[in-house]
Amino acid sequence: MTLMKSCLGAAATMALSAGAALADPAIIFDLGGKFDKSFNEAGHNGAQKWAEETGKDYLEIEIQSEAQREQALRRFAETGANPVITLGFAMSAPLDEIAPDYPDTTFVTNDGWSDAPNVLNTVFSEHEGSYLAGIVAAMASESDVLGFIGGMDIPLIRKFGCGYAQGVLATKPEAKVISNMTGTTPTAWNDPVKGGELTKAQISQGADVIYAAAGGTGLGVLQTAADEGILSVGVDSNQNHLHPGKVLTSMVKRVDVSVYDAMMKGEDLEPGVRVMDLAHDGVALAMDEHNADLITDEMKAAVEEATAKIIAGEITVHDYTSDDSCPVIDF
Amino acid sequence: MDKMPKWADVALIPFLNLLIAFVLSGLVILAIGENPIKALQMMISGALGSSYGWGYTLYYATNFIFTGLAVSIAFKAAMFNIGGEGQAMIGGLGVALVCLYIPFPHWSVALLVAMAGGAIFGAAWAIIPAYLQARRGSHVVITTIMFNFIAASVLNYMLVNVLRVKGSMDPASGRFPETTHLPTLHDILAPLGISFSRAAPVNVSLFIALIACVVVYLLLWRSRLGYEIRAFGLSPDASVYAGISPFKIIMIAMILSGGLSGMMSINNTMGEAERLVLNSVEGAGFIGIAVALMGRNHPFGVLLAALLFGFLYQGGSELSLWTKIPRELVIVIQALVILFTGALDNMVRGPVERIFINYAKRRAG
Numbered sequence: 221m222t223l224m225k226s227c228l229g230a231a232a233t234m235a236l237s238a239g240a241a242l243a244d245p246a247i248i249f250d251l252g253g254k255f256d257k258s259f260n261e262a263g264h265n266g267a268q269k270w271a272e273e274t275g276k277d278y279l280e281i282e283i284q285s286e287a288q289r290e291q292a293l294r295r296f297a298e299t300g301a302n303p304v305i306t307l308g309f310a311m312s313a314p315l316d317e318i319a320p321d322y323p324d325t326t327f328v329t330n331d332g333w334s335d336a337p338n339v340l341n342t343v344f345s346e347h348e349g350s351y352l353a354g355i356v357a358a359m360a361s362e363s364d365v366l367g368f369i370g371g372m373d374i375p376l377i378r379k380f381g382c383g384y385a386q387g388v389l390a391t392k393p394e395a396k397v398i399s400n401m402t403g404t405t406p407t408a409w410n411d412p413v414k415g416g417e418l419t420k421a422q423i424s425q426g427a428d429v430i431y432a433a434a435g436g437t438g439l440g441v442l443q444t445a446a447d448e449g450i451l452s453v454g455v456d457s458n459q460n461h462l463h464p465g466k467v468l469t470s471m472v473k474r475v476d477v478s479v480y481d482a483m484m485k486g487e488d489l490e491p492g493v494r495v496m497d498l499a500h501d502g503v504a505l506a507m508d509e510h511n512a513d514l515i516t517d518e519m520k521a522a523v524e525e526a527t528a529k530i531i532a533g534e535i536t537v538h539d540y541t542s543d544d545s546c547p548v549i550d551f
Numbered sequence: 552m553d554k555m556p557k558w559a560d561v562a563l564i565p566f567l568n569l570l571i572a573f574v575l576s577g578l579v580i581l582a583i584g585e586n587p588i589k590a591l592q593m594m595i596s597g598a599l600g601s602s603y604g605w606g607y608t609l610y611y612a613t614n615f616i617f618t619g620l621a622v623s624i625a626f627k628a629a630m631f632n633i634g635g636e637g638q639a640m641i642g643g644l645g646v647a648l649v650c651l652y653i654p655f656p657h658w659s660v661a662l663l664v665a666m667a668g669g670a671i672f673g674a675a676w677a678i679i680p681a682y683l684q685a686r687r688g689s690h691v692v693i694t695t696i697m698f699n700f701i702a703a704s705v706l707n708y709m710l711v712n713v714l715r716v717k718g719s720m721d722p723a724s725g726r727f728p729e730t731t732h733l734p735t736l737h738d739i740l741a742p743l744g745i746s747f748s749r750a751a752p753v754n755v756s757l758f759i760a761l762i763a764c765v766v767v768y769l770l771l772w773r774s775r776l777g778y779e780i781r782a783f784g785l786s787p788d789a790s791v792y793a794g795i796s797p798f799k800i801i802m803i804a805m806i807l808s809g810g811l812s813g814m815m816s817i818n819n820t821m822g823e824a825e826r827l828v829l830n831s832v833e834g835a836g837f838i839g840i841a842v843a844l845m846g847r848n849h850p851f852g853v854l855l856a857a858l859l860f861g862f863l864y865q866g867g868s869e870l871s872l873w874t875k876i877p878r879e880l881v882i883v884i885q886a887l888v889i890l891f892t893g894a895l896d897n898m899v900r901g902p903v904e905r906i907f908i909n910y911a912k913r914r915a916g
Binding site for chain 2: 295
């Protein structure tokens with residue numbers, strides 16, 4: 221028996237025993253888990269929406285450790301799942317390794333980047349969304365000290381912080397932005413206790429609005445901010461409802477749209493690059509009934525004006541990852 | 552007759568333990584509304600039903616053979632080495648440094664040097680708790696556990712600040728060069744005309760692990776040093792009276808133990824990932840304790856127990872891939888097996904032993 225046959229045979233056996241049809245889409249959640257109320261959950265929501273609308277099924281796994289990434293990719297690709305959607309930047313290196321082995325499968329990254337020809341790289345313009353968050357935060361602040369709490373200290377998270385600081389300083393040039401990172405390893409995404417401690421530390425420095433770009437750690441930031449009576453800004457998913465009236469807004473990254481669209485296109489999905497920026501509704505501020513009382517008309521007007529200018533190219537928000545530096549804040 | 556036959560001790564009791572664990576796991580799966588029979592079928596077909604499944608099962612088993620032997624050898628010297636996890640992490644660092652910074656002409660040379668690198672780093676990590684035990688009486692269980700945390704922090708530091716590729720967000724080392732890539736079972740079997748899944752990570756380290764089983768057996772039961780280790784483990788006071796140095800035995804047993812744990816990294820770091828990632832050990836250091844307990848600290852038993860846990864690991868990951876059984880529950884199933892085969896061993900052993908003895912008495916009249 222040739223290798224190809226045995227591979228196909230194995231794949232077919234697995235598909236049968238699992239009761240899954242070939243060419244179902246598959247989604248791989250990163251270490252935070254699919255109910256992190258943030259990045260991964262946004263992906264989960266997109267997949268759920270697709271499943272409800274089409275009545276079809278998809279494959280999913282929440283990986284438990286760094287070493288499982290490659291196995292999950294291979295396993296899904298081998299059963300014929302298409303497309304295989306990944307969440308998180310850490311999938312980049314495993315995709316470089318595995319995507320070329322399965323040229324007929326389309327892989328999708330969210331935050332990650334792979335140069336393999338069968339990968340659709342989804343990149344979000346977090347700096348633009350964070351800029352808008354910065355505008356609203358600066359206008360809501362009375363102390364003119366704004367806080368930023370990042371998860372793992374990586375260029376991606378500095379990109380959030382840098383955009384935020386630019387938005388703050390464009391609105392209130394005299395304001396001060398203080399920044400802290402939770403850690404240097406992936407555990408920093410899931411450490412709400414430390415998030416709470418950092419929030420208290422920033423409050424003691426005078427901060428009265430704090431933006432958390434920290435995955436599960438951000439839940440601790442939002443909780444502590446609500447307990448201490450200051451405002452917070454959520455991230456990735458709409459987190460306004462977590463503490464109604466205490467969360468100023470959320471910088472929503474439409475991972476759900478990215479996942480939903482990829483699943484909708486299914487096998488016809490084209491590899492390449494998909495930019496999810498303000499112009500493509502890839503990032504946005506969440507406005508709903510939970511923060512309606514906090515957002516004034518001036519804030520809305522300022523956000524709309526900035527959005528229009530960014531889309532028109534009149535304002536360029538500096539992207540930290542473009543040159544690994546930020547003109548307005550030191551991390 | 553005051554004890555049960557050997558076959559009952561080595562086969563019947565582990566089997567009963569396993570059965571209880573599986574029945575309980577089945578009940579847990581039933582409680583969350585899934586079908587336990589189907590789950591078991593999926594585990595078996597996923598782990599043993601294809602050369603792909605075997606490839607992963609054997610890959611995990613290779614890890615567990617190394618760490619199981621490591622725990623066994625220390626246990627024979629009455630040292631309970633809980634630090635396999637940390638020793639394997641540091642061993643991984645050793646393997647990664649060797650692979651990244653020494654240019655090798657061929658994988659076979661690279662493998663030998665990486666084995667030495669992993670073993671030396673792992674052994675070095677075990678020496679400190681060993682010395683503290685031998686000279687200062689600090690309990691080795693406590694110190695080795697604490698050293699796991701230090702190892703994790705050291706690895707964090709090295710990956711974030713030293714080994715991380717510039718511009719990469721992932722705390723992981725760069726890829727090892729092509730010449731250090733180990734041949735997988737697919738590469739080894741292909742010239743013989745046997746087709747084996749190309750995707751499975753099982754590699755030449757499996758044979759090193761099997762050789763390690765034989766070497767450990769010869770060392771413990773066919774050498775003077777092994778006799779001293781076993782004598783010391785059975786009765787430290789008597790062995791001192793017989794002229795065996797406790798310091799020497801503790802140090803040697805722990806060095807061998809740490810070295811074996813560290814050598815595990817030729818499988819996961821060099822053979823599979825081909826780069827050093829955080830958490831590459833995946834709990835194999837702790838599973839090694841269960842493997843050693845279940846394998847009665849005998850290399851052949853360790854081999855069988857490692858295969859079982861390899862099956863559980865691979866079958867478990869198949870479960871989380873193809874069913875909606877949450878990942879926490881897969882860990883619960885694995886934990887139940889560990890609990891019953893390792894910790895609650897005596898719960899089954901007592902009654903079974905009594906049955907055998909009563910039966911023997913009645914027959915003797």
